[in-house]
Amino acid sequence: MNRSGSRTVRSRATARNVAIALLSVAMLVPLYIVVVNAFKPQQEILLSPLGLDPATASTQYLQDAWTNPNFPVVSGYAVTLLLVVACNVVAIGASVPTAYVIARTPTVLFRVLLLFFVAGMFIPAQIILVPAIFVLKALHLMGTLPGLVLFMSSTMIPFTLFIFTGYIRMLPRSLDEAAAIDGASQQRVLWRIVFPLMKPIVATAFILNALSAWNDFVSPQLILGPGSSFRTITTGVYAAVSSYTTNYEIVFPTLLLAVVPILLIFVLMQRHVMSGLSAGAVKG
Amino acid sequence: MLGRRGARGRGLMTVPAALIYVGLMVVPVGYAVYYSFTEYNGIPSQTPQWVGLENYTRIFTDPTGDMHSSLWVTGIIAVVGAFGVNVIALGLALLLRRTTPFTAFARAVMFYPHVLSALIVGFLWQAILGPQGAVNNLLTGSGRSALPFLSDPGWALATMIAVIVWAQLGVQLVLYLAGLQAVPADLQEAATLDGAGKAQVFQHVTWPALAPTVTVTIVTSVLSLLKVYEVVLGLTNGGPGDATQTWAYEILAVSFANNKVGLACAQAVLLIVVAGILSFTIIALRKRAEEGAEALS
Numbered sequence: 001m002n003r004s005g006s007r008t009v010r011s012r013a014t015a016r017n018v019a020i021a022l023l024s025v026a027m028l029v030p031l032y033i034v035v036v037n038a039f040k041p042q043q044e045i046l047l048s049p050l051g052l053d054p055a056t057a058s059t060q061y062l063q064d065a066w067t068n069p070n071f072p073v074v075s076g077y078a079v080t081l082l083l084v085v086a087c088n089v090v091a092i093g094a095s096v097p098t099a100y101v102i103a104r105t106p107t108v109l110f111r112v113l114l115l116f117f118v119a120g121m122f123i124p125a126q127i128i129l130v131p132a133i134f135v136l137k138a139l140h141l142m143g144t145l146p147g148l149v150l151f152m153s154s155t156m157i158p159f160t161l162f163i164f165t166g167y168i169r170m171l172p173r174s175l176d177e178a179a180a181i182d183g184a185s186q187q188r189v190l191w192r193i194v195f196p197l198m199k200p201i202v203a204t205a206f207i208l209n210a211l212s213a214w215n216d217f218v219s220p221q222l223i224l225g226p227g228s229s230f231r232t233i234t235t236g237v238y239a240a241v242s243s244y245t246t247n248y249e250i251v252f253p254t255l256l257l258a259v260v261p262i263l264l265i266f267v268l269m270q271r272h273v274m275s276g277l278s279a280g281a282v283k284g
Numbered sequence: 285m286l287g288r289r290g291a292r293g294r295g296l297m298t299v300p301a302a303l304i305y306v307g308l309m310v311v312p313v314g315y316a317v318y319y320s321f322t323e324y325n326g327i328p329s330q331t332p333q334w335v336g337l338e339n340y341t342r343i344f345t346d347p348t349g350d351m352h353s354s355l356w357v358t359g360i361i362a363v364v365g366a367f368g369v370n371v372i373a374l375g376l377a378l379l380l381r382r383t384t385p386f387t388a389f390a391r392a393v394m395f396y397p398h399v400l401s402a403l404i405v406g407f408l409w410q411a412i413l414g415p416q417g418a419v420n421n422l423l424t425g426s427g428r429s430a431l432p433f434l435s436d437p438g439w440a441l442a443t444m445i446a447v448i449v450w451a452q453l454g455v456q457l458v459l460y461l462a463g464l465q466a467v468p469a470d471l472q473e474a475a476t477l478d479g480a481g482k483a484q485v486f487q488h489v490t491w492p493a494l495a496p497t498v499t500v501t502i503v504t505s506v507l508s509l510l511k512v513y514e515v516v517l518g519l520t521n522g523g524p525g526d527a528t529q530t531w532a533y534e535i536l537a538v539s540f541a542n543n544k545v546g547l548a549c550a551q552a553v554l555l556i557v558v559a560g561i562l563s564f565t566i567i568a569l570r571k572r573a574e575e576g577a578e579a580l581s
Binding site for chain 2: 016017019020021023024027028030031033034037045046047048049050090093094095097098100101102105113117120122123124126127128129130131132134135136137139150151153154155157158161186190211214215216217218222233234237238241242245246248251252255258259262263265266267270273274277278
């Protein structure tokens with residue numbers, strides 16, 4: 001009886017592993033299709049979508065996608081990276097002092113202030129973009145990178161501030177009080193003592209904000225405008241692909257150029273991305 | 285200890301965040317509310333014309349018969365999508381619960397679509413499931429007939445929901461995995477020792493203990509499904525006809541694109557109000573389930 005029991009346990013484990021393997025393969029099939037078809041001419045993509053014939057495989061289509069004027073790959077990546085860094089600097093830089101003050105001042109006023117900021121988490125960014133465009137126009141920031149950075153940062157501040165406040169509340173107050181008694185100014189206490197202790201939560205905010213900035217399409221498309229000289233990866237892909245969705249010689253290589261770097265970053269940072277996300281959610 | 289100067293210093297430290305947040309999120313909400321009562325084509329030299337509730341009556345009576353279908357589409361995506369995402373993510377979380385190199389790999393595989401832009405996900409699946417796409421070429425190549433994944437209204441909506449589920453299940457999976465770690469292991473062991481089957485352990489121990497996680501996953505998935513836009517743009521561009529036009533698509537690609545700023549703003553205000561009411565309702569309804577979870581731990 002014991003033996004058959006361990007056998008069913010083992011066969012159950014095998015069945016589970018087979019199921020996991022099959023599901024993983026199913027999740028990866030779309031990616032495989034992009035990769036193999038990025039090296040094939042249209043005719044072959046249509047005839048055998050899953051195969052790759054080494055005799056006719058060519059990097060020609062990738063080269064064409066690379067030089068496609070609609071999607072300037074290098075500058076697209078440069079602009080996107082700039083957005084990722086700039087939005088994070090603004091959102092984190094503005095959130096740290098505010099979160100510190102809110103966390104360290106237990107009055108009703110500051111509790112209401114926190115709620116006021118947190119309410120922004122329930123406002124979808126792309127929905128508020130239409131009226132935000134009129135604010136940016138009034139500030140003469142429409143069509144500019146600073147305008148785009150400010151708008152995207154404003155949508156990141158509620159969540160960033162929220163998780164920072166929760167984190168600072170867990171840091172012992174005695175630390176900054178001791179420093180204050182020693183005569184350190186508030187700014188000094190914040191940036192020299194509290195901020196270095198916030199490293200894990202800053203990393204979480206950075207990763208989540210970076211993902212949303214990297215993948216945002218609506219904000220750069222509407223704020224910079226479709227005719228802008230600045231393209232991000234997403235607006236570049238849209239310009240290159242949206243009118244040619246059945247020209248697979250363009251679609252697949254362009255998509256490959258757009259997904260490979262972020263997937264490589266994900267593979268390298270996978271643990272941080274996923275644990276950051278659950279840390280953010282537990283706080284949230 | 286800090287005195288007045290301290291208080292003023294504290295106030296000043298909130299200024300940068302408040303300025304950006306108020307300027308680009310709170311003021312726009314105000315603008316949206318104001319414009320929603322006007323007719324305005326968005327041209328700076330024109331002034332918005334006050335029309336009262338006209339934009340809202342237009343949304344509710346839908347005289348041209350094009351808006352209510354977007355409400356339905358969005359509602360179906362929110363309900364079916366949230367259900368699908370959460371059931372699949374919870375199932376996967378139970379399957380991938382133990383941490384081994386193999387499950388760690390599988391978790392990353394389930395998660396990767398989330399790091400891709402929704403627009404790119406849309407284009408990717410359009411190339412796979414379109415009339416000329418990979419799957420239909422395989423079907424016709426093997427002598428079967430093609431399937432109208434994106435060309436039949438009913439199919440297109442179902443396909444879109446499936447694509448959204450594919451793209452979003454990873455996030456909810458991570459949340460469920462985190463939630464499962466908080467389930468008291470001794471309780472599960474005790475229940476198993478008392479002779480409870482796997483289903484019973486799940487029903488009486490695991491599921492109640494997951495209650496706070498379930499609240500978070502439902503709220504986050506519903507909120508993100510209410511604003512689905514980019515995947516529509518890539519996958520179907522709202523078609524065929526208006527079968528996959530979501531409310532966000534209606535706001536950005538129909539009203540705003542046609543310079544109906546007043547109407548777009550009324551639609552935006554409606555979405556924000558609905559999102560807010562839904563979130564608070566779900567959180568309030570989940571309160572009781574969460575109290576059960578606290579009693580467990």
